[in-house]
Amino acid sequence: MSTLNVLEILNIFGLFVFAISGALRALRQDMDFFGVALLAFVTGVGGGTIRDVLLGFFPVWWIENISAVFICLAGAIVATLAQSVLDSRIKALIWADALGLSAFAILGAQSALGAGAHPVIAIFMGAVTATFGGVVRDVLLNEPPLILKQDIYATAAMLGAAAYIGLLELGLAAAAAAPLAALITFAIRGASILFNIPSPKFGHPPRQ
Amino acid sequence: MSTLNVLEILNIFGLFVFAISGALRALRQDMDFFGVALLAFVTGVGGGTIRDVLLGFFPVWWIENISAVFICLAGAIVATLAQSVLDSRIKALIWADALGLSAFAILGAQSALGAGAHPVIAIFMGAVTATFGGVVRDVLLNEPPLILKQDIYATAAMLGAAAYIGLLELGLAAAAAAPLAALITFAIRGASILFNIPSPKFGHPPRQ
Amino acid sequence: MSTLNVLEILNIFGLFVFAISGALRALRQDMDFFGVALLAFVTGVGGGTIRDVLLGFFPVWWIENISAVFICLAGAIVATLAQSVLDSRIKALIWADALGLSAFAILGAQSALGAGAHPVIAIFMGAVTATFGGVVRDVLLNEPPLILKQDIYATAAMLGAAAYIGLLELGLAAAAAAPLAALITFAIRGASILFNIPSPKFGHPPRQ
Numbered sequence: 134m135s136t137l138n139v140l141e142i143l144n145i146f147g148l149f150v151f152a153i154s155g156a157l158r159a160l161r162q163d164m165d166f167f168g169v170a171l172l173a174f175v176t177g178v179g180g181g182t183i184r185d186v187l188l189g190f191f192p193v194w195w196i197e198n199i200s201a202v203f204i205c206l207a208g209a210i211v212a213t214l215a216q217s218v219l220d221s222r223i224k225a226l227i228w229a230d231a232l233g234l235s236a237f238a239i240l241g242a243q244s245a246l247g248a249g250a251h252p253v254i255a256i257f258m259g260a261v262t263a264t265f266g267g268v269v270r271d272v273l274l275n276e277p278p279l280i281l282k283q284d285i286y287a288t289a290a291m292l293g294a295a296a297y298i299g300l301l302e303l304g305l306a307a308a309a310a311a312p313l314a315a316l317i318t319f320a321i322r323g324a325s326i327l328f329n330i331p332s333p334k335f336g337h338p339p340r341q
Numbered sequence: 342m343s344t345l346n347v348l349e350i351l352n353i354f355g356l357f358v359f360a361i362s363g364a365l366r367a368l369r370q371d372m373d374f375f376g377v378a379l380l381a382f383v384t385g386v387g388g389g390t391i392r393d394v395l396l397g398f399f400p401v402w403w404i405e406n407i408s409a410v411f412i413c414l415a416g417a418i419v420a421t422l423a424q425s426v427l428d429s430r431i432k433a434l435i436w437a438d439a440l441g442l443s444a445f446a447i448l449g450a451q452s453a454l455g456a457g458a459h460p461v462i463a464i465f466m467g468a469v470t471a472t473f474g475g476v477v478r479d480v481l482l483n484e485p486p487l488i489l490k491q492d493i494y495a496t497a498a499m500l501g502a503a504a505y506i507g508l509l510e511l512g513l514a515a516a517a518a519a520p521l522a523a524l525i526t527f528a529i530r531g532a533s534i535l536f537n538i539p540s541p542k543f544g545h546p547p548r549q
Numbered sequence: 550m551s552t553l554n555v556l557e558i559l560n561i562f563g564l565f566v567f568a569i570s571g572a573l574r575a576l577r578q579d580m581d582f583f584g585v586a587l588l589a590f591v592t593g594v595g596g597g598t599i600r601d602v603l604l605g606f607f608p609v610w611w612i613e614n615i616s617a618v619f620i621c622l623a624g625a626i627v628a629t630l631a632q633s634v635l636d637s638r639i640k641a642l643i644w645a646d647a648l649g650l651s652a653f654a655i656l657g658a659q660s661a662l663g664a665g666a667h668p669v670i671a672i673f674m675g676a677v678t679a680t681f682g683g684v685v686r687d688v689l690l691n692e693p694p695l696i697l698k699q700d701i702y703a704t705a706a707m708l709g710a711a712a713y714i715g716l717l718e719l720g721l722a723a724a725a726a727a728p729l730a731a732l733i734t735f736a737i738r739g740a741s742i743l744f745n746i747p748s749p750k751f752g753h754p755p756r757q
Contacts, residue, residue, distance in 0.1 A: 159489070166541050167468070167496050168489030182395070187598070189607025191397025192456070199459045248608070251615045260583070268689070273476070275485040277691040281575070281584030288583050333582050367697070374749050375676070375704050376697030390603070399605025400664070407667045481684070483693040 139312050140236055147233025148201060152177040152208025153219065154230060155270045160216050162274055166209075172270055173209035174202070179266035184241055184258050188248045227326055231289075235318035237263040238290035239297050239311050252298045259294025260287050285325035293318025347520050348444055355441025356409060360385040360416025361427065362438060363478045368424050370482055374417075380478055381417035382410065387474035392449055392466050396456045435534055439497075443526035445471040446498035447505050447519050460506045467502025468495050493533035501526025555728050556652055563649025564617060568593040568624025569635065570646060571686045576632050578690055582625075588686055589625035590618070595682035600657055600674050604664045643742060647705075651734035653679040654706035655713050655727050668714045675710025676703050701741035709734025 155176025159169040178195045185193040195201040212219060219226065241262025245255035264280050264287045271278040280286045297314035301307065324330065363384025367377040386403045393401040403409040420427060427434065449470025453463035472488050472495045479486040488494045505522035509515065532538065571592025575585040594611045601609040611617040628635060635642065657678025661671040680696050680703045687694040696702045713730035717723065740746065 162485065162490070163542065164489045165496070165539075167499070168486075171489060171495075186394060186602060187609050187612065189609075191399075191607075192458075193395050193397075196395065196458055196462055199461055202461055202465070250608075250612055253615055253618055254612055257618070272480055272688055272691075273486055273489070275480075275483065275691065277578070278584075278689055281580045281587060281689070282578070287587075288581070291583070331581075334579065370693070370698070371750065372697045373704075373747075375707070376694075379697060379703075394602060399607075400666075401603050401605075404603065404666055404670055407669055410669055410673070480688055481694055481697070483688075483691065 140239060140315060143232055143236035143315065144240055145204060146229070147236045148177045148204045149208050150226070150229040150233045151266050152205040153212045154226065155266070156209040156212030157216065157219060158270060158274055160212060166213070169213060170206060170209040172273060173212065174205040175273065176266045176270040177201070177205040177208065179269040180237060180262040180264060181241065181244075181266075183265045183269075184244060184262045187261070188245060188250065188258070190244075190248070228323075231319055231322040231326065234263045234286070234290055234322055235293060235315040238293045238318050239315045241290075242294035242297050243307070243311065246298070246301075255298060256291050256294040259297070260290040263287070263290035285321060285330055289318050289322040289325065292321055348447060348523060351440055351444035351523065352448055353412060354437070355444045356385045356412045357416050358434065358437040358441045359474050360413040361420045362434065363474070364417040364420035365424065365427060366478060366482055368420060374421070377421060378414060378417040380481060381420065382413040383481065384474045384478040385409070385413040385416065387477040388445060388470040388472060389449065389452075389474075391473045391477075392452060392470045395469070396453060396458065396466070398452075398456070436531075439527055439530040439534065442471045442494070442498055442530055443501060443523040446501045446526050447523045449498075450502035450505050451515070451519065454506070454509075463506060464499050464502040467505070468498040471495070471498035493529060493538055497526050497530040497533065500529055556655060556731060559648055559652035559731065560656055561620060562645070563652045564593045564620045565624050566642065566645040566649045567682050568621040569628045570642065571682070572625040572628030573632065573635060574686060574690055576628065582629070585629060586622060586625040588689060589628065590621040591689065592682045592686040593617070593621040593624065595685040596653060596678040596680060597657065597660075597682075599681045599685075600660060600678045603677070604661060604666065604674070606660075606664070644739075647735055647738040647742065650679045650702070650706055650738055651709060651731040654709045654734050655731045657706075658710035658713050659723065659727065662714070662717075671714060672707050672710045675713070676706040679703070679706035701737060701746055705734055705738040705741065708737050 152173035156169045156173040158176075159172035162168075164172065178201055182193045182195070185191070238259040242255045242259035244262070245258035246252075250258065267280050268278045271280075293314050296317045297310055300310035300314055305313070360381035364377045364381040366384075367380035370376075372380065386409055390401045390403070393399070446467040450463045450467035452470070453466035454460075458466065475488050476486045479488075501522050504525045505518055508518035508522055513521070568589035572585045572589040574592075575588035578584075580588065594617055598609045598611070601607070654675040658671045658675035660678070661674035662668075666674065683696050684694045687696075709730050712733045713726055716726035716730055721729070
């Protein structure tokens, strides 16, 4: 009953929610069942896979955690069977997604720190783990990656990962810092959803 | 003269056909010769490369099999010289592609099993090896991945890889199971081409 | 004060220029600051990252060269602050980019040769190192990869990498061959910019 278990449960939950989000997008593009299952899978495991490849952890994590494959497959099946129900519950999915984001960000940073990476790299890997499943999903759907444009999303993952490292520096044990930092990530992402806070933008796109 | 040699010949043939398919698509998008050669190459070797990265085989297979580079380059040159002839022989190319798909699916599954992967992972790696060259090709062409939408394609690769594992379980030697499973893959894909069997779809895409 | 240092300085310069080019494109697509920083980063380090993954060098190079992250971040900040100035200096950026291309091509080929790769693979890795940052940038922007279509760009990288290998074969020391080959790359790319030389194309795209 350690506090780390909370994060592990959130991780499984996040995998499932991310898989559903990938499957729903694939269903909307009229993909066949293999396409739907594949999109569920890459959205769920893609971020952690890219993190593992960059850090040099092989085989990548889900090869020896076959349960991740089944969780994503379950997400694909649930999304397929309950497509219309889920499409009318987008708000609930966004909040569920925020929980997954929080777990993935902290677990990604932990994994990078465990590999001896610099704190800046660990913060980046937290964001990669939390968001690159969605980036790969959008690339496969041939759509521009939404998370690079929309509200505080990757930013929440980075701030949460930074908070985790800060809490460790302050002397907290990982078992305490991890759920606390996940909570901070969730609070930042939640505030962005509630108050519709846009991400900071400084570009001057060409007039149309 | 072992039966495994049949699969090796099919593998070379598949590499060549996949390379031609990638090059033809690049030519249609008015790419320069480097683009055409690159698209030929990623379509040919992309699936096996992603499989190797995920399983942790380094360097990836074609780094030390320089002949694969030349086979893909030959495909690019043939496609460039014979573009109009090949464009009028699409049906023949689809059948040639089915042979390549069959070889790649079984070799991909073999490779994963050789790495000690779970049978479910091996089936998935069969599909990845057979289809992800085409997925990377479509991503680089900035087009939605066709194989995730069209008829029985990735599904044939998965069923063939599953058949291979089933035949091994039944006690067949790899040298007998591999060509038999490739034949099963080809039969499934061939039936889909002949009878125009669509892939199972369950999505309700938004009305336009 | 060895001649290799010239290449190292060009490498840092190239990283900075590539990052600016990625950031400017992201700003034009109205991305948020995380998106801009990420695009700067992948454009800068993407080519070398893919080279490292294919050759099996882990962790990939920038994990333990944290300065690369800060150089790309600096590029993103400069591009954000000076967007309108830079957008009016496209010609200067194209020449700066040519310097980066020249350094990346030779360093990529060196890296592959150091791993014992075949010269053909080394030439290919020179082109991958120099151009795949831009390819990943375009994929993330959901635009067709420009470098596969436009003037002599990847071709210059390949010819420069080939020149490097040729100079080594002629007996030159790496410290002399590398800057000389970088100069050759720059001359080829520069001639293409000055005289607007198109890349060789042989396709017959469908009439519209």
